[in-house]
Amino acid sequence: xxxxxxxxxxxxxxxxxxxxxxxxxxxxxxxxxxxxxxAVFIVLGLIAALTMKRTYTVSTTMVPxxxxxxxxxxxxxxxxxxxxxxMNNSAADLSPLIYPQIVGSVPxxxxxxxxxxxxxxxDTAVSMLTYNKEYVKPSAMSYVLKYTIxxxxxxxxxxxxxxxxxxxxxxxxxxxxxxPIVLTKDEEKYIKAVAQNxxxxxxxxxxxxxxxxxxxxxxxTAELAMKAQQLLQQEVxxxxxxxxxxxxxxxxxxxxxxxxxxxxxQSELARVRDRSQQMTTSRSRIEQERxxxxxNVTSSIYSEMAKQLEQAKMQxxxxxxxxxxxQPITVPTKPSNSRAKTLVVWTFLGFVLGCGIVIGKGYLPKxxxxxxxxxxxx
Numbered sequence: 001x002x003x004x005x006x007x008x009x010x011x012x013x014x015x016x017x018x019x020x021x022x023x024x025x026x027x028x029x030x031x032x033x034x035x036x037x038x039a040v041f042i043v044l045g046l047i048a049a050l051t052m053k054r055t056y057t058v059s060t061t062m063v064p065x066x067x068x069x070x071x072x073x074x075x076x077x078x079x080x081x082x083x084x085x086x087m088n089n090s091a092a093d094l095s096p097l098i099y100p101q102i103v104g105s106v107p108x109x110x111x112x113x114x115x116x117x118x119x120x121x122x123d124t125a126v127s128m129l130t131y132n133k134e135y136v137k138p139s140a141m142s143y144v145l146k147y148t149i150x151x152x153x154x155x156x157x158x159x160x161x162x163x164x165x166x167x168x169x170x171x172x173x174x175x176x177x178x179x180p181i182v183l184t185k186d187e188e189k190y191i192k193a194v195a196q197n198x199x200x201x202x203x204x205x206x207x208x209x210x211x212x213x214x215x216x217x218x219x220x221t222a223e224l225a226m227k228a229q230q231l232l233q234q235e236v237x238x239x240x241x242x243x244x245x246x247x248x249x250x251x252x253x254x255x256x257x258x259x260x261x262x263x264x265x266q267s268e269l270a271r272v273r274d275r276s277q278q279m280t281t282s283r284s285r286i287e288q289e290r291x292x293x294x295x296n297v298t299s300s301i302y303s304e305m306a307k308q309l310e311q312a313k314m315q316x317x318x319x320x321x322x323x324x325x326x327q328p329i330t331v332p333t334k335p336s337n338s339r340a341k342t343l344v345v346w347t348f349l350g351f352v353l354g355c356g357i358v359i360g361k362g363y364l365p366k367x368x369x370x371x372x373x374x375x376x377x378x
Contacts, residue, residue, distance in 0.1 A: 041346050060225060
């Protein structure tokens with residue numbers, strides 16, 4: 001009895017598990033199907049590789065320098081005591097986690113869309129919008145896809161009414177309310193391509209950001225990356241220094257007014273002094289003293305405003321963020337997508353699909369028998 005049990009155990013395991021040799025035999029018997037399916041996918045892979053547009057990728061790594069907050073509590077205590085330590089609170093630090101939202105905003109993408117870039121087909125620098133409209137011609141594959149898979153959309157578009165351009169009415173005289181952004185049809189069409197070509201990732205653990213830009217040509221891609229990096233610096237600076245810049249503008253305007261008033265008082269005082277040399281009367285002396293007192297007040301205010309102006313300029317410089325570039329932008333020499341890899345992927349998919357068809361045919365009768373047995377049991 002023990003010998004029979006030990007002899008039948010492997011046979012039961014083999015029946016309950018997967019017979020590898022049976023799979024190999026079934027694949028060998030159906031090798032013709034595997035070869036045909038793989039050959040079809042090789043042809044499709046060749047077509048996809050030959051019609052594939054070359055793309056180039058540029059990446060730059062930056063580290064945002066955050067302002068120090070270690071002395072803010074000390075400055076607050078000193079201010080309560082009536083002592084000024086010169087620790088003016090700067091603008092709140094803009095978290096780097098917000099940077100991808102800036103890159104993904106419509107104004108940012110629109111600015112990149114209208115940035116002049118150098119293309120091989122264009123004699124002068126043109127924007128991405130102009131290049132896509134005037135220089136890029138649809139490929140044969142795009143026509144095939146348009147009138148095969150996209151044919152329903154073409155038919156529906158022929159019967160769809162063309163939408164009119166949205167026009168925002170002009171504001172009334174003296175009305176300084178901001179207007180919403182209105183995109184043209186061409187901008188709305190090509191701004192999605194900008195979203196796919198420009199991206200920003202933030203490494204929360206290491207504390208650096210990576211700007212990745214994809215383009216159709218090496219120089220165009222590098223120029224687009226430079227513009228995106230510069231525009232990111234400008235936008236972050238604008239967010240950080242907005243309050244300090246408003247304060248600087250106010251102090252600058254007040255400083256200019258006081259300066260003109262002080263110069264006018266100084267000229268009037270000189271005129272009165274020259275006149276008083278010719279006739280010394282009580283009236284001229286009183287007028288001279290009155291103008292002198294007004295000049296002294298104006299001069300003191302002018303000196304104080306000059307100090308505040310310098311402090312406001314220093315505050316703007318202090319609040320200006322710095323993006324330290326770790327990995328600078330370089331012109332790519334090789335495309336980021338490979339035709340050989342595309343062909344290998346299509347070939348592998350064809351081989352896997354062919355093997356799946358052969359194996360599926362072998363297990364299909366068993367599956368039918370299993371479902372038939374369940375129906376009989378019911």
